[in-house]
Amino acid sequence: MSKVLIHFPIDKLVPKGGPAGYLLNLRQGLIECGFSGSFDFLPEAGASIESNALLRNFVPKRLKDIRRLHNFMNLPNRSLASPVDYSRYDAVHFHSTEDLYLHRKALADYCGKVVLTSHSPCVYHKELISRLNPSDANHHCERLKSLEVVDEFSFRRADAVIFPCPDAEEPYFHTWAKYGEVRDPSKLSYVPTGIQPCHADTSRTDVRKLYGIPEDAFLITYIGRHNEIKGYGDLLHAAPRLFDDEKVWFLIAGREEPLRGLGHPRWIEVGWTDDPHSIISAADLFILPNRETYYDLIMLETLSLGQLILASNTGGNRSFEKYGSEGIVLYDGEDELVMSVDRVKSLSNDQTERARRANKALYESEFSCRKFAERYVACMKEICGE
The missing domain is CATH 3.40.50 (Rossmann fold)
Structure with missing residues (x-):
């Protein structure tokens, strides 16, 4: 060599x-x-x-x-x-x-x-x-x-x-x-x-208790920079349409700059965290709304945690479509984002677990x-x- x-x-x-x-x-x-x-x-x-x-x-x-x-x-x-x-x-x-x-x-x-x-x-x-x-x-x-x-x-x-x-x-x-x-x-x-494989340090139940989120809430998480290129601004714009369902909550990690979060009781900003994997694992859906993206490592981290992923159909995100995992959903534009969240919410428990297992298996076979x-x-x- x-x-x-x-x-x-x-x-x-x-x-x-x-x-x-x-x-x-x-x-x-x-x-x-x-x-x-x-x-x-x-x-x-x-x-x-x-x-x-x-x-x-x-x-x-x-x-x-x-x-x-x-x-x-x-x-x-x-x-x-x-x-x-x-x-x-x-x-x-x-x-x-x-x-x-x-x-x-x-x-x-x-x-x-x-x-x-x-x-x-x-x-x-x-x-x-x-x-x-x-x-x-x-x-x-x-x-x-x-x-x-x-x-x-x-x-x-x-x-x-x-x-x-x-x-x-x-x-x-x-x-x-x-x-x-x-x-x-x-x-x-x-x-x-x-x-390397990721692990949650805090249980789903304890994370939800910490932030006052009901156990039966449909929780969406975002972790990353609060700027336009990461799609945070697009998420701010789409969230009010999702709040029509009273069970939808957002748990957001990352410093609130330059953009700040919504003043809504079901939009929770936790700021910088050294335990993002527990926040991802506590959710029902992780969203990656980048406007432009190279190849976001948090996509791989979320796969290794066996979490469902909703990602914008752009840049490196698009490359995951070829793997055919039912746990990864790509969307174009705000309307598809909202419709995709609704589709994920409608999955049965068995369908959700199968999708989670598919993401975990994809990580183990391709991204270790x-x-x-x-x-x-x-x-x-x-x-x-x-």
């Missing part, structure tokens, strides 16, 4: 979204498959200012805004030395276009394969701009256009580009006019992600860490010419 460097610090592997969680699951799968010796991670990076929550909270928001703006505007001129000797590896796998771009000079004489996976839910330079204070972004829009070079260079420099599925490219076409030009189909590979690692190893062997 070729020697591959996964260009991510080993101490930054943590169970959350993005490359940190993706690679934590991959590493677990590589260990289970006995291939961990062929894949190295970067050495420990140690603590940084950004990771110090106490210091972040102490710094005034406006100062953080200005610092972020300054960093982004200067990004195209920055570069970093290689943290390890790249020549020891047959391939180096980067997990953001920014990381690949910053090491472009270190890669100038590298003869192995350069591999890229972009975990951004849309083209990366647009995601960076969306993190800025809107007034700053508007005032410096011309200067910020130079950030496009980060994505363009990285997609062109990479010898191979890995996405979890073809549908995960959809947000890139939608958010970057140049993607069709920069994209090289001959470089593309698709490796569906996998995760081991399955993920097996697919990844096969892909890297092909990229390296084995």
Whole structure:
């Protein structure tokens, strides 16, 4: 097996979204498959200012805004030395276009394969701009256009580009006019992600008691960012139509920003939580209403919990249709969302349990860490010419 460097610090592997969680699951799968010796991670990076929550909270928001703006505007001129000797590896796998771009000079004489996976839910330079204070972004829009070079260079420099599925490219076409030009189909590979199994720490009954939700309520959960691209705004708009049924409740997790929840007694916001899996398991239906989506790991987490899923028919969500699980329902638009909820509500207990078992079985057959690692190893062997 070729020697591959996964260009991510080993101490930054943590169970959350993005490359940190993706690679934590991959590493677990590589260990289970006995291939961990062929894949190295970067050495420990140690603590940084950004990771110090106490210091972040102490710094005034406006100062953080200005610092972020300054960093982004200067990004195209920055570069970093290689943290390890790249020549020891047959391939180096980067997990953001920014990381690949910053090491472009270190890669100038590298003869192995350069591999890229972009975990951004849309083209990366647009995601960076969306993190800025809107007034700053508007005032410096011309200067910020130079950030496009980060994505363009990285997609062109990479010898191979890995996405979890073809549908995960959809947000890139939608958010970057140049993607069709920069994209090289001959470089593309698709490796569906996998995760470790999830478990609820608190029972369904106890979660419902905690938030004052009746045991016989039809409970819908949403977990994630409260913004438009995640579909939270669409859910706010559709919910009043669902409240016509007095048994329908919503239990929502995630910080209420920039959008806030409904002022309705059956719409409950719990804020940030370190136990999302108990909230998902306490529900009758999990909803994933993304307007744009790459490949949302919470879909896999919900499958592993054996929960029913209602998801927008977009991006990476669409790729699950081919598996034919009766526990996954895709919808287009608000009317279909409402009708789909009504259909799920009308299922018998036997039909509901069968659908839950189908989702659990789909996770076990396709989306475990081991399955993920097996697919990844096969892909890297092909990229390296084995």
